[in-house]
Amino acid sequence: MNKWQTFTKGLIKENPTFVLLLGMCPTLGTTTSAINGMGMGVATLFVLTMSNIVISLIKNYIPGKVRIPAFIVVIASMVTVLQLCMQAYVPALYETLGVFIPLIVVNCIILGRAEAFASKNGVFSSALDGLGIGCGFTLSLTVLGTVREMLGNGSIFGYKFIAGDGILLFVLAPGAFIALGYLLVIFNKLTAKMK
Amino acid sequence: MEYFVIIISAIFVNNIVLAQFLGICPFLGVSNKVSTSLGMGAAVTFVMAITSVVAYLLQYYVLVPLGIQYMQTIVFILVIAALVQMVEIILKKVSPSLYQALGVFLPLITTNCAVLGIAILLVQKSYNLGESVVFSVATAIGFSLALVLFAGIRERLELEDLPKAMKGVPIALITAGILAMAFMGFSGLV
């Protein structure tokens, strides 16, 4: 696999949301609008890339049996760094995303990539892998956020295109499940055709 | 009265899975059979109750006095991971039958964001010790309720004739959406 593929596989072929079905909690919880979805995606992208880099750097010094706890410490530190920086420089976004920022720690995507990729590959590939999967995650969260915001509020990235309200259900909890369900159906249909 | 409000709101109104979107992974993953979902629910209840006490004590007797609240995330996740391991070892020794029933679910709980979520939420809501325990047990019951209900529906869905693209997770999500809609009926209850 060349470097380019390491990066692009995360976008479609191994898209964390639509194919691997990982990290569902932030996917559903934070996508009430396109901008929130994107914010969460970028936050995850940051943690994923950084933890992939660090883990691939220290992988040779960690005894096999304490691998997982060591990874968790690395990931949790990255998340805390992110938490502090967001509080300092983008407080509004930090408040909107709320409890889901600390919960990036338990996002299975990150531990999954650490275990499956970063612990076996070099620094550069691991960084690319993190970036790729992170972009895929950001992409799908932004798409889901846009769909929900369009249907639920009649706006895209905050710009209203209809007067009045949309189908409010889509900004509420049930709408998250239903929107993602139908997006998956569409995704499955499209990928089935490509094969 | 206060406790009653916390219980009702945690189980029905702000159901952790269907309204707060925490613990979705086990919700989608372990909900194929009613019996396994009951086991998972019991294991989560058990771990959450212990976590809430430990998280409370850590937050107010270690992190706050030392002024290192920013270490919250890292401390909580490590404690939960260690706790789950400990529960597993103790159960194995003390009650092998309970271990048989819950054992397989325990390792999965470490990465269940509902558990870490609850620890963070009860600090955010500044509950006292009693309220924390009640809140976390009620939340876990809400989790189990959603899980069992959903498993019941999915057992039947298995037999349905669905379009190929909808099979599996997509239809499960749409079903969960309808279930969440039903739970919205509880809003305004408290």
Place this chain on the structure above:
Amino acid sequence: MESSLKNMVLTLFIITLVASGVLGLVYSVTEEPIQVAQQAKTTAALAEVLPAFDNNPAEGKMETEEAVIYTATNGGEVVGYAVETSTQKGFSGEIRMMVGFKPDGEIYNIQVLQHSETPGLGSKMTEPGNKLIVSFVGKNPADLKMSVKKDGGDIDALTASTISSRAYVDAVQRAYNAMQQMLGKSVIDSVSGATSTGDWEEENQKGGNHE
């Protein structure tokens, strides 16, 4: 790498040590910007909810149990009070807001500082010119029936967000009571007719079909 007890404990110890070191460092770097960001938010809210003033209201603030009161003066004369308070009755938790009063008790402006209401429904309380804010601005809570129209009061609720609207009214009421208490006046009668701040709280909790 081979696992032995010694190297396992050692590696974990070193990793945790380095991690806490890095976190401590980042914390000390971000501590100041975080405070600045929070202060900036308060200052912006104060400027928003008060008439023009030339002192620094944050200096002479008074803190009571459930509110922080800022006094604004212009040329030595009191031009208004800003009360920061919160309510737990929101649809999904706490709502914090800053209410600006003129010295005679008339509401000058209101700003919601923090909330977690449903986007598109309860979140409309933050939009300028929403029904709630229009119902309050320029009025004196002493002359208003402080509850939503559905409950027989004078306040227009947000569409399909009765619970959020009730919480909003509740917070404004708290702010007003806190200000009156500070000024040493008796607290006005509210929804249930009680004169203390404690009793009428339960009254708002029943009923409501949607948010």
